[in-house]
Amino acid sequence: MSERAPAAILGPGNIGTDLMMKLLRSERLSLELMAGIDPASPGLARAAAHGVAASPDGVEAILARDDVRIVFDATSARAHHANAPVLEEAGKVVVDLTPAARGPYVVPTVNLDEHLGEPNVNLITCGGQATIPMVHAVARVATVSYAEIVATIASASAGPGTRQNIDEFTQTTARAIERVGGVPDAKAIIILNPASPPLLMRDTVFARVSDGDADAIRESVRAMAADIAAYVPGYRLLLCDVVDDIVTVMVEIEGAGDFLPTYAGNLDIMTAAAAQVGERLAARILAGAAA
Amino acid sequence: MSVQIVDSSLRDGMHSVAHQFTPAQMAQVARALDRAGVGTIEVAHGDGLGGSSIQYGVAASSDLDYLAAVAPELERASLAVLLLPGIGTLAQVKEAQAAGARTARIATHCTEADIAQQHISWCREHGMRTIGFLMMSHMLAPADLAVQAALMESYGAEVVYAVDSAGALLPDGAAERVQALRQQLDCEIGFHAHNNLGCAVGNSLAAVDAGATWIDGSLRGLGAGAGNAQLEVLCAALDRAGHATGVDVFALSDAAEDVMAPLMRRPQIVDRTALALGYAGVYSSFLLHTERAAERFGVDARDVLIELGARKMVGGQEDMIIDVAAELAGRTG
Numbered sequence: 218m219s220e221r222a223p224a225a226i227l228g229p230g231n232i233g234t235d236l237m238m239k240l241l242r243s244e245r246l247s248l249e250l251m252a253g254i255d256p257a258s259p260g261l262a263r264a265a266a267h268g269v270a271a272s273p274d275g276v277e278a279i280l281a282r283d284d285v286r287i288v289f290d291a292t293s294a295r296a297h298h299a300n301a302p303v304l305e306e307a308g309k310v311v312v313d314l315t316p317a318a319r320g321p322y323v324v325p326t327v328n329l330d331e332h333l334g335e336p337n338v339n340l341i342t343c344g345g346q347a348t349i350p351m352v353h354a355v356a357r358v359a360t361v362s363y364a365e366i367v368a369t370i371a372s373a374s375a376g377p378g379t380r381q382n383i384d385e386f387t388q389t390t391a392r393a394i395e396r397v398g399g400v401p402d403a404k405a406i407i408i409l410n411p412a413s414p415p416l417l418m419r420d421t422v423f424a425r426v427s428d429g430d431a432d433a434i435r436e437s438v439r440a441m442a443a444d445i446a447a448y449v450p451g452y453r454l455l456l457c458d459v460v461d462d463i464v465t466v467m468v469e470i471e472g473a474g475d476f477l478p479t480y481a482g483n484l485d486i487m488t489a490a491a492a493q494v495g496e497r498l499a500a501r502i503l504a505g506a507a508a
Numbered sequence: 509m510s511v512q513i514v515d516s517s518l519r520d521g522m523h524s525v526a527h528q529f530t531p532a533q534m535a536q537v538a539r540a541l542d543r544a545g546v547g548t549i550e551v552a553h554g555d556g557l558g559g560s561s562i563q564y565g566v567a568a569s570s571d572l573d574y575l576a577a578v579a580p581e582l583e584r585a586s587l588a589v590l591l592l593p594g595i596g597t598l599a600q601v602k603e604a605q606a607a608g609a610r611t612a613r614i615a616t617h618c619t620e621a622d623i624a625q626q627h628i629s630w631c632r633e634h635g636m637r638t639i640g641f642l643m644m645s646h647m648l649a650p651a652d653l654a655v656q657a658a659l660m661e662s663y664g665a666e667v668v669y670a671v672d673s674a675g676a677l678l679p680d681g682a683a684e685r686v687q688a689l690r691q692q693l694d695c696e697i698g699f700h701a702h703n704n705l706g707c708a709v710g711n712s713l714a715a716v717d718a719g720a721t722w723i724d725g726s727l728r729g730l731g732a733g734a735g736n737a738q739l740e741v742l743c744a745a746l747d748r749a750g751h752a753t754g755v756d757v758f759a760l761s762d763a764a765e766d767v768m769a770p771l772m773r774r775p776q777i778v779d780r781t782a783l784a785l786g787y788a789g790v791y792s793s794f795l796l797h798t799e800r801a802a803e804r805f806g807v808d809a810r811d812v813l814i815e816l817g818a819r820k821m822v823g824g825q826e827d828m829i830i831d832v833a834a835e836l837a838g839r840t841g
Contacts, residue, residue: 365562367827372620383623384597404561407594411619412820421827423562456834460804463562467831 221247222499223284227276227300228291229253229260231376231477232314232484236289237264238475239492245499246492249285252278263476276300280307287498289491290315293378294385305336312494313339314487316378316385322393325493326444327353333501338494341393342386343483344368344405344420346490347452351422351466352398354441359429359464361400366390366422369408371415374481383407400424417451418482422466431459438466448493449486451479510752512722514548515541515739516700517768518578519590521730522554523793525773527567531577533771537727539581540763545755546739548611548637550588551578554732554793555824556615557589557604558596563826564793571600572607579608586610586637593623595824598630605636614660615641615671617822618648621659632664639698639722640665643823646676646789650688657689657697667696667722672711673793673823675704675733675786679714682707686718698722701737703729704786706778708737709745716751727760727768733792734782740764784810788817794829801829805837812836 224246226233233251240248251264256273264271272278279288280303288304289312290297297317304311313320320337323329327350332338340346348366355361368390379386387405394403410416426434435457442454451471458465470482477484518534529537538549551574553559553567560567571589579587588611589604591597601612612631614624624640631638640660645653657668670685677685682699689697699715701708701724712723723746725739740761743753778786781799785792790813798816802809815832816825 367563367825369825369828377622380620380622381625383593384599384626387594387597388599404558406561406563406824408822408824409594409617409620409623410820410822410825411617416819419828419831421563421830425562455831456839458830458834458839465827465830467827 220503221245222286222502223247223249224287224289224495225250225252225279225282225285226289226291227252227279229258229264229271230291232488233291234260234263235476235484236291236488236491237267237269239488240495241267243492243496245503246287246495250279250282252276276303279304279309285309286502287312287495289495301337310498311337312491313337314491316342316382316389318389322397323494324349324397325448325490326350326441328397329494329497333497340487340490342390343370343487344386344407345390345393346486347418347420347468347470347483348422349394349398350441350445351438351468352394352400352424354437355424355426355434355464356399358433358437359426361424361426363402363425364394364398364400364422365404366394366420367406367408368483369410369416369419370483371480372409372411373415374483375409415480417480418470420468420470424464425462426464427462434459434464442468449489451482451485509716509721511716511746512548513546513743513753513755514550514588514722514724515546515726516550516724516736517541517726517730517739519550519552520554520732520736521726522567523732523796524730524735524776525771526796527554527560527565529568529771531569531573534574535577535581537763537767538578540767542582542585544759544763546585547754548588549578549582549585550590550613551575552589556592556596557600572603575604575607575609588613590615590641591627592616592824593627598627601627601631605634609636611637611639613639613641615643618642618645618653618656621656624660625663628660628663628665632666638665640668641671641700642669643671643673644791645670645685646672646674646681650684653685654688654692658692661693661695665695667698668693669698669700669722671700672702673791674789675702675708675792676789677711678705678707679710682711683714683718686715686720690719696721698724700724702731702786702792703734703736703778704782704792709742712737712742713745713749716746727764728772729776730768730772731792733785733795734778735776781809781813784813788813790817790821791823793823794826797826797829801833805833805839807833807836
């Protein structure tokens with residue numbers, strides 16, 4: 218009997234492949250299947266080359282595997298809306314890396330415990346994963362009336378989905394800052410920088426506070442950066458400054474380079490968050506099986 | 509040739525006053541511009557709709573309050589708004605249209621036109637005069653700029669601008685970019701200048717000679733960095749060059765002197781920091797933010813700007829000013 222929870226990835230694109238590389242290192246998850254819809258997809262070939270079963274039959278291939286308990290969806294929001302109901306009906310837990318936001322917004326270091334029992338969890342956006350922990354880090358030791366984040370990513374790391382729906386990024390991120398970060402009002406800004414060689418992902422968090430001790434805020438932010446770095450090794454805190462009623466936090470994210478280039482820290486933090494959620498779900502499933 | 513004049517005093521000019529114009533002040537300026545015959549008047553936060561933020565500066569009023577104050581003052585001019593996708597959203601353009609905006613300018617960094625597809629298409633389909641705005645165009649070779657401009661035209665833009673956001677172009681560079689767009693596109697071409705190297709009016713004249721038919725300026729040159737092309741000067745020069753603008757130069761220079769000058773908070777000149785913007789090729793809106801950061805961290809604003817230019821920062825990255833200033837002061841890491 219396996220000591221690891223069987224999992225599958227739907228969507229063998231760049232994100233799906235990067236996630237595959239992370240899951241192959243897991244001690245709690247066993248990646249059983251990579252499913253796509255194009256038999257000629259290089260992602261399916263990459264999976265096969267790594268010894269992972271690969272199928273072009275999409276969600277049907279996953280439904281045919283009763284053993285698979287956890288499904289990572291790295292397709293698109295539209296495809297997710299079609300796939301998620303059938304996967305959930307089949308009793309599989311879905312970790313959603315698309316902007317579909319069917320399930321609750323989840324940030325591993327902030328609210329994962331609250332949502333481990335849900336059939337579907339959503340990972341918001343890369344900007345959300347990078348900044349919401351810092352909003353929360355300030356909000357847990359001070360009263361935050363407004364938070365604002367600026368996510369700057371390398372143009373080369375912004376795919377067509379992000380480019381065609383850039384409003385979706387800013388609106389979803391802002392809503393998630395409010396809901397998960399726990400602040401009444403938020404704004405999100407995204408900037409694409411085409412510099413060559415590409416820049417690492419940069420994020421700035423501004424929080425307007427009405428109380429709180431500057432040292433306590435700095436300590437909370439430092440502790441949060443360490444918690445994130447435990448699963449995103451390239452997450453670095455550059456600055457935490459408190460001037461008057463404004464807290465400024467700056468971070469830089471260097472990707473692990475599992476499949477995607479290291480400048481794509483924005484994509485790395487998404488796949489790392491997905492893997493982290495998967496680990497926790499697997500632990501829960503394995504504990505349930507043992508009980 | 510006939511040239512369409514767009515006034516930017518109440519949008520780009522907002523940078524000069526740290527986004528603190530009141531709706532009543534905007535109404536007063538817009539009325540004078542409209543009566544002088546300016547065809548299009550742009551109103552918004554300096555960074556466009558939704559720009560009011562800690563990152564760019566919190567405006568004195570909301571974009572909708574500004575539009576509501578200006579719209580009833582206009583008898584002839586088209587009320588315009590600016591949107592930078594990634595900062596504001598299409599929802600805010602829709603609200604602006606409901607508040608009276610009839611022209612939409614959709615701006616991206618010069619290499620990123622495809623992030624504006626949904627916004628440009630929507631504006632064109634919903635009856636707004638739709639203008640694409642390619643910022644920091646000094647960073648891109650003319651032929652490559654034309655490829656991006658063609659994308660904006662394909663989405664529905666009726667005019668595409670080469671925008672010299674850093675005021676880093678000289679007249680030949682401005683003309684080359686307009687010519688490249690002229691050759692590649694069927695739609696009209698515009699040019700938006702900044703005066704950091706003292707070339708704003710000259711670059712605009714060169715752009716018109718190269719085929720641009722839409723030109724921006726602002727009263728007294730109000731705008732980010734050393735400001736835009738000084739509108740009353742620009743219109744007089746275009747007139748002398750034989751181009752019809754439909755603008756009454758004396759009425760415009762009265763508006764500059766009697767209406768705008770009393771509202772200004774600082775002289776709109778090429779001071780040492782503004783000069784460094786053009787010299788380093790840095791986004792003009794960084795001016796006041798850089799001065800503040802330089803003071804906060806005890807470093808020279810020019811050193812900060814040169815470093816930002818070396819790092820190839822683009823418009824909207826005001827947070828990197830803090831980062832660079834802190835780093836120069838040995839405060840990060």
